[in-house]
Amino acid sequence: MQDKKILPRKVTGFWELEPEQELVFENIIQKIKNVFLRHAFLPLDTPVMEYSEILLAKSGGEIDKQIYRFEKGSTDACLRYDFTVPLARYVAMKEGELTFPFKRFQIGKVYRGERPQKGRYREFYQCDADIIGNENLSLVADAECISLYEDIFNELNLDCQVEISNRKILYGVIESIGEANRFQEISTILDKYEKIGEEETLKLLFELNLDNKKCKILLDFIKIKGNFGEINKNLLKLSKNQTLVEGIEELKEVDQHLKNLSVNNYIFNMNIIRGHNYYTGCVFEVFLKDHHNMGAVGGGGRYDNLANYFSSKKLPGVGMSIGLSRLFDILQQTDLINKQNYQNNNVAIIPLGDTLPQCLSLSSKLRKDGISCEVLFNDKSFKSKLKDANKKGVQTVIIVGENELKALKYSVKNMSTGEQNLLTYEEIINLRR
Amino acid sequence: MQDKKILPRKVTGFWELEPEQELVFENIIQKIKNVFLRHAFLPLDTPVMEYSEILLAKSGGEIDKQIYRFEKGSTDACLRYDFTVPLARYVAMKEGELTFPFKRFQIGKVYRGERPQKGRYREFYQCDADIIGNENLSLVADAECISLYEDIFNELNLDCQVEISNRKILYGVIESIGEANRFQEISTILDKYEKIGEEETLKLLFELNLDNKKCKILLDFIKIKGNFGEINKNLLKLSKNQTLVEGIEELKEVDQHLKNLSVNNYIFNMNIIRGHNYYTGCVFEVFLKDHHNMGAVGGGGRYDNLANYFSSKKLPGVGMSIGLSRLFDILQQTDLINKQNYQNNNVAIIPLGDTLPQCLSLSSKLRKDGISCEVLFNDKSFKSKLKDANKKGVQTVIIVGENELKALKYSVKNMSTGEQNLLTYEEIINLRR
Numbered sequence: 001m002q003d004k005k006i007l008p009r010k011v012t013g014f015w016e017l018e019p020e021q022e023l024v025f026e027n028i029i030q031k032i033k034n035v036f037l038r039h040a041f042l043p044l045d046t047p048v049m050e051y052s053e054i055l056l057a058k059s060g061g062e063i064d065k066q067i068y069r070f071e072k073g074s075t076d077a078c079l080r081y082d083f084t085v086p087l088a089r090y091v092a093m094k095e096g097e098l099t100f101p102f103k104r105f106q107i108g109k110v111y112r113g114e115r116p117q118k119g120r121y122r123e124f125y126q127c128d129a130d131i132i133g134n135e136n137l138s139l140v141a142d143a144e145c146i147s148l149y150e151d152i153f154n155e156l157n158l159d160c161q162v163e164i165s166n167r168k169i170l171y172g173v174i175e176s177i178g179e180a181n182r183f184q185e186i187s188t189i190l191d192k193y194e195k196i197g198e199e200e201t202l203k204l205l206f207e208l209n210l211d212n213k214k215c216k217i218l219l220d221f222i223k224i225k226g227n228f229g230e231i232n233k234n235l236l237k238l239s240k241n242q243t244l245v246e247g248i249e250e251l252k253e254v255d256q257h258l259k260n261l262s263v264n265n266y267i268f269n270m271n272i273i274r275g276h277n278y279y280t281g282c283v284f285e286v287f288l289k290d291h292h293n294m295g296a297v298g299g300g301g302r303y304d305n306l307a308n309y310f311s312s313k314k315l316p317g318v319g320m321s322i323g324l325s326r327l328f329d330i331l332q333q334t335d336l337i338n339k340q341n342y343q344n345n346n347v348a349i350i351p352l353g354d355t356l357p358q359c360l361s362l363s364s365k366l367r368k369d370g371i372s373c374e375v376l377f378n379d380k381s382f383k384s385k386l387k388d389a390n391k392k393g394v395q396t397v398i399i400v401g402e403n404e405l406k407a408l409k410y411s412v413k414n415m416s417t418g419e420q421n422l423l424t425y426e427e428i429i430n431l432r433r
Numbered sequence: 434m435q436d437k438k439i440l441p442r443k444v445t446g447f448w449e450l451e452p453e454q455e456l457v458f459e460n461i462i463q464k465i466k467n468v469f470l471r472h473a474f475l476p477l478d479t480p481v482m483e484y485s486e487i488l489l490a491k492s493g494g495e496i497d498k499q500i501y502r503f504e505k506g507s508t509d510a511c512l513r514y515d516f517t518v519p520l521a522r523y524v525a526m527k528e529g530e531l532t533f534p535f536k537r538f539q540i541g542k543v544y545r546g547e548r549p550q551k552g553r554y555r556e557f558y559q560c561d562a563d564i565i566g567n568e569n570l571s572l573v574a575d576a577e578c579i580s581l582y583e584d585i586f587n588e589l590n591l592d593c594q595v596e597i598s599n600r601k602i603l604y605g606v607i608e609s610i611g612e613a614n615r616f617q618e619i620s621t622i623l624d625k626y627e628k629i630g631e632e633e634t635l636k637l638l639f640e641l642n643l644d645n646k647k648c649k650i651l652l653d654f655i656k657i658k659g660n661f662g663e664i665n666k667n668l669l670k671l672s673k674n675q676t677l678v679e680g681i682e683e684l685k686e687v688d689q690h691l692k693n694l695s696v697n698n699y700i701f702n703m704n705i706i707r708g709h710n711y712y713t714g715c716v717f718e719v720f721l722k723d724h725h726n727m728g729a730v731g732g733g734g735r736y737d738n739l740a741n742y743f744s745s746k747k748l749p750g751v752g753m754s755i756g757l758s759r760l761f762d763i764l765q766q767t768d769l770i771n772k773q774n775y776q777n778n779n780v781a782i783i784p785l786g787d788t789l790p791q792c793l794s795l796s797s798k799l800r801k802d803g804i805s806c807e808v809l810f811n812d813k814s815f816k817s818k819l820k821d822a823n824k825k826g827v828q829t830v831i832i833v834g835e836n837e838l839k840a841l842k843y844s845v846k847n848m849s850t851g852e853q854n855l856l857t858y859e860e861i862i863n864l865r866r
Contacts, residue, residue: 005743006486007743010483010523010526011482011483016523019476023476030463033459038800038805039807042456044452046443048447053439054441057439068505090443103807113508138811140789140808151800260789260797361694361695367471374473388532
């Protein structure tokens with residue numbers, strides 16, 4: 001044994017739950033997986049690393065300071081920062097073999113080496129589902145991705161609302177005021193509207209030398225929100241720009257598909273911009289109902305071409321994602337999940353006297369009957385073991401004493417009520433069913 | 434769009450399954466998880482990185498060439514190469530809060546930057562379960578870890594055999610021939626016996642200047658194998674060394690606990706050495722029955738002190754692990770799993786004519802009734818869609834035509850038999866139950 005001890009600590013900003021929380025978190029993941037499978041999406045589990053050449057293709061090889069990069073021997077690789085680049089790499093590699101539209105989901109950890117702060121992790125769970133077409137892809141795909149949210153949040157017993165817009169409408173409005181060449185700058189400002197408010201937005205737009213009339217159109221636009229009938233009417237009042245009308249037509253079709261899919265919890269909201277440049281059609285974000293102020297817990301949209309850095313084939317797609325670590329944080333903060341979500345259903349078996357052999361056989365029998373259990377086999381006193389069971393949140397304790405064995409029965413203690421009964425094995429099994 | 438394309442390729446030696454295989458693999462993981470939970474182990478999901486100081490504590494900070502290491506800003510961290518060091522770090526951090534014995538499992542990827550070759554990955558799945566005691570830990574824990582194998586392989590419909598030894602017996606034998614100071618060199622040679630055979634083993638032992646008599650004892654020892662009665666008799670013939678006898682006593686107790694736990698598929702085998710120096714008591718390996726020649730698919734053992742680099746508390750433990758990527762490879766090579774394990778149970782819904790809206794409502798209804806399905810909504814011909822469904826391995830296709838809608842029925846095609854029937858929604862649901 002050595003004398004100098006190293007202070008045990010976790011890498012700052014990395015995600016690590018207590019085992020009881022982890023159990024709740026893994027249940028959430030399992031439920032989400034089930035929804036994806038029900039929608040006939042298949043799982044893809046790409047490596048945690050991609051070659052730097054692949055991962056940095058978008059940036060022309062420039063190293064983003066947020067990226068964890070390794071050079072080891074001849075390998076120059078980075079930790080993935082999202083699942084979209086790995087998907088693009090995968091689809092480009094396999095495009096000859098895949099059946100399109102290709103539907104895959106991926107749930108796992110991604111890495112961003114940013115300064116850790118509240119609600120921002122360097123390692124966190126992300127959950128993505130995408131539908132990739134070959135040359136073209138019906139708007140049904142957009143509706144299906146949006147519909148996943150309602151199914152997922154229903155499965156989790158949570159209410160959500162999806163807010164939908166379309167980048168063509170945004171482009172059309174900006175084009176209609178003659179500012180198409182400054183589309184990026186303007187949309188970046190509008191994207192902040194919710195956060196910074198009207199006054200600050202106006203100030204930033206003025207700084208771009210937009211006149212009052214143009215600013216008014218943009219601010220009117222960003223406030224348009226409602227069902228399809230409402231936004232259609234209000235948008236057409238603003239402009240009849242061709243791209244804008246095209247965007248409206250797309251939303252109309254998506255609205256129709258969503259109705260056919262019995263999706264209810266959605267609204268159109270022109271305030272949904274989505275910063276990423278690669279979105280080219282529908283864009284959407286999802287919020288927890290009654291917790292809109294916590295911000296979006298996921299989002300996604302339509303892109304023209306998934307893999308243009310790796311393939312000359314046109315692969316349009318639409319994707320939805322959920323920030324799982326962020327969602328879990330919000331659920332804990334808002335008490336939507338709490339300790340009660342972790343119910344320790346294990347049975348603890350405590351020997352009283354020399355009954356360890358019988359306790360072990362009992363545990364084996366119970367497990368074969370599908371009951372999770374453990375024998376408290378350590379050297380502690382009976383009383384300490386009861387305390388341990390209590391600390392672990394165990395609801396049912398089975399006490400195996402010599403008297404009980406003679407009577408072919410077990411003392412079963414309900415840890416909540418303190419009630420204790422002498423039961424046969426069959427009665428225990430029935431109790432747990 | 435850019436013209437120069439980057440060749441899409443995966444980092445060499447990293448694990449990536451096709452989605453259909455991934456589904457089978459994830460089912461295996463889920464089944465293993467269920468066994469751990471039934472044994473009251475809780476999940477722990479540590480970060481993929483640990484500070485280098487922590488990860489390299491064992492080697493005194495020396496960088497192993499197999500380790501992926503980053504330096505980013507002030508962070509000096511490595512990718513985990515196993516789950517034991519992260520467990521030690523976690524338990525040392527939380528030792529005041531945990532209830533001992535602490536039982537946790539972890540299933541995930543670990544990283545070794547070795548030269549990739551057949552059956553050796555740089556990123557692969559590992560599965561560990563450990564029981565950690567505080568100051569002391571009953572041998573019941575060893576039996577419970579061993580019993581996990583039988584439960585897990587039963588759950589996977591596979592036959593396994595666990596082979597068990599004890600490092601104290603090995604030490605005792607070597608001590609009994611007066612070679613205790615060369616314990617490490619000798620056990621390293623004996624560890625290779627299975628691989629290199631008797632002749633080569635003898636040669637290596639001779640190179641250590643061991644005489645004929647000593648070599649004979651070691652070779653007799655390494656061949657001792659059987660139930661407890663058999664090995665007990667044969668070991669005591671070799672030596673009455675005190676440490677050896679202590680090891681036998683431990684195996685006797687573990688044997689008794691295993692019997693009480695109704696574990697059948699195990700044997701004692703002195704050939705099980707386990708290279709790792711930190712094992713101090715029972716050691717074991719697990720093999721697929723009828724595929725012993727493929728090598729162990731997992732192993733583990735007892736260690737005296739989990740976290741001696743991080744804590745002055747004595748934390749003895751016992752752990753079992755399964756090399757999941759390796760196991761999956763073997764299952765595929767031996768045809769124990771194959772394409773048939775992936776049964777595509779999704780229903781494909783194909784519109785015939787202008788019935789897309791009705792197809793979408795049908796899909797939503799089916800999913801609510803728990804049936805996985807997808808609408809083949811793309812622009813292809815009806816015939817191409819049938820082909821796609823076939824390529825995906827879909828068993829059931831529902832064709833929604835206008836005539837069918839009038840009759841309030843659906844054409845249901847069995848893709849294996851080609852049979853097609855006109856069924857009501859209720860009949861479809863019943864068909865799938």
